[in-house]
Amino acid sequence: MATQQTDEKIIKAFSKLVLKLGYQGTTTKRIASEAGVNESTIFRHFKDKHSILEQLVNTYSRDIEQIGQSFEFTGDIVQDLMRVATIYHDFVANHQVVFLLGLRESYRFPEIGQALRQLPKRFKNLVVTNFNEMVEAGEIRATANVTEEATNFILLNFGNAVFTYAYPTARLQVPMKAFLAENIRTFAEHLQ
Amino acid sequence: MATQQTDEKIIKAFSKLVLKLGYQGTTTKRIASEAGVNESTIFRHFKDKHSILEQLVNTYSRDIEQIGQSFEFTGDIVQDLMRVATIYHDFVANHQVVFLLGLRESYRFPEIGQALRQLPKRFKNLVVTNFNEMVEAGEIRATANVTEEATNFILLNFGNAVFTYAYPTARLQVPMKAFLAENIRTFAEHLQ
DNA sequence: AATAAATGCAAGCAAGTACTTGCATGCATA
DNA sequence: TATGCATGCAAGTACTTGCTTGCATTTATT
Incomplete structure (x- = not known):
């Protein structure tokens, strides 16, 4: 279920869209289209829409610990x-x-x-x-x-x-x- | 279509809910319930949901001009x-x-x-x-x-x-x- | 008391949403 | 060549949303 490449495409599309359209405006169909991927593929990589966000937050939290070290x-x-x-x-x-x-x-x-x-x-x-x-x-x-x-x-x-x-x-x-x-x-x- | 009292009840309910739930979370059904008013009444007072927000923005803009006078x-x-x-x-x-x-x-x-x-x-x-x-x-x-x-x-x-x-x-x-x-x-x- | 305006009520519609499913297809690895 | 995995595709589900409509009821005005 996981080629990392596709993961990244989805996250990247999600990020780009959220900046323009907000979380609710970033529909799974739009993510799919922006990522050049089928909508169903999104749910093969992420449990649900919210998990995409979760992954970004995790990265954020991990990076915070590096600050000022x-x-x-x-x-x-x-x-x-x-x-x-x-x-x-x-x-x-x-x-x-x-x-x-x-x-x-x-x-x-x-x-x-x-x-x-x-x-x-x-x-x-x-x-x-x-x-x-x-x-x-x-x-x-x-x-x-x-x-x-x-x-x-x-x-x-x-x-x-x-x-x-x-x-x-x-x-x-x-x-x-x-x-x-x-x-x-x-x-x-x-x-x- | 307009008793001012009802206008205010709706705006007040809208405001209260938006703070907690955001714009999208503030559904017309919730506004109605919070205002103690029927959902259809909302649309008799405001063209659509967005007009409620518009009215608040208008007040805001009017008030801004008073600042510092x-x-x-x-x-x-x-x-x-x-x-x-x-x-x-x-x-x-x-x-x-x-x-x-x-x-x-x-x-x-x-x-x-x-x-x-x-x-x-x-x-x-x-x-x-x-x-x-x-x-x-x-x-x-x-x-x-x-x-x-x-x-x-x-x-x-x-x-x-x-x-x-x-x-x-x-x-x-x-x-x-x-x-x-x-x-x-x-x-x-x-x-x- | 009579008229008109404002509201309640119940049902519903059209569109969009996140998410699912079953199957066919391509692709790489063994 | 054969096997398995990742994906495309198409249809669909269950639900929510903003908004509408027709009619009955209340409330205010004259």
């Missing part, structure tokens, strides 16, 4: 925050489907919400660790409230990501590169 | 930003349904996306105006990049709103009052 702080706050932000946005870009489905359908699929929540958690830890080291090193002034600053940093990046992927046509949107180079820098400099 | 800056940046943030979050709280539907379904209903985009625009204008005055008044240092700071401010608030309403059960979430009192203050103080 080999991250080395440079000691320069501006550089460090820019790198953290870059990692964050790369991750979201590579998991757009789960990210968006989490926004749109987490009320219906609690497990996605569950998995999604790990992301800010993980990044907040990373940032808090960094901030604490920086305070000790004198790179951040001692009066700074580390927790709030870290939260603000995450919310800023999260807000930008939602804007970028949920409203691809909006105007406020800052191109990602400029956002990382300028807005994150602005934020970081405030801490010094 | 009578806003007077105090000259104290911390206070001003806290007030702007409060107005923002009150607005979102009063229009949760449209805000959430915009997040979830704007790919399907472009008009909602359209209406939603006015909100950050409007607020960004408000903030930029304020910032420019503050720079002249010496309340914000002249070296500050007004546009980026304003964008960051909006994204911060937006991110927090999305977190609050899209993931009501998440843990990173900062209670709104604390967010306004502390995180916004932290942000504002950086500008001085």
Whole structure:
């Protein structure tokens, strides 16, 4: 029942369609057509439609654990925050489907919400660790409230990501590169 | 075909259900039951299901134009930003349904996306105006990049709103009052 | 009391949905 | 060449959805 090639075709089609049409709009017939596969074949590879999503969420969760494992702080706050932000946005870009489905359908699929929540958690830890080291090193002034600053940093990046992927046509949107180079820098400099 | 009372019952039921069940999950049969009204009555008041949503979006758009019309800056940046943030979050709280539907379904209903985009625009204008005055008044240092700071401010608030309403059960979430009192203050103080 | 408007009720329709089934066909491996 | 596996194909099932219709009943207005 499983040539991996077909699995991938289905997942790829599913992903592409979900971005355009949402979960419900992504019907099994459309998936089949987009994947160049018969509808019945989908159900030979996946128990049901929901399992396709499940597989994507699993990948997402597995990838989350890799985040920041080999991250080395440079000691320069501006550089460090820019790198953290870059990692964050790369991750979201590579998991757009789960990210968006989490926004749109987490009320219906609690497990996605569950998995999604790990992301800010993980990044907040990373940032808090960094901030604490920086305070000790004198790179951040001692009066700074580390927790709030870290939260603000995450919310800023999260807000930008939602804007970028949920409203691809909006105007406020800052191109990602400029956002990382300028807005994150602005934020970081405030801490010094 | 129109006693306003019934109109309101339907809209209220629709709103309540959409928050829990999303647009597609909010079936006309459920609306009827929640509103205590016969299903056919819904279609005597609204052309179709989508028109219920339309009416909410119209209200949203009308209300947006009121924002900031009578806003007077105090000259104290911390206070001003806290007030702007409060107005923002009150607005979102009063229009949760449209805000959430915009997040979830704007790919399907472009008009909602359209209406939603006015909100950050409007607020960004408000903030930029304020910032420019503050720079002249010496309340914000002249070296500050007004546009980026304003964008960051909006994204911060937006991110927090999305977190609050899209993931009501998440843990990173900062209670709104604390967010306004502390995180916004932290942000504002950086500008001085 | 008489008229008209708003609603309830019950049945139903057309279209779409996820998913199934039985069989024929192609393809690779042994 | 023969066997088995993955797929295509076509038809169909059971269910849900938005929406309609015809008629009886209530409610408000004059």
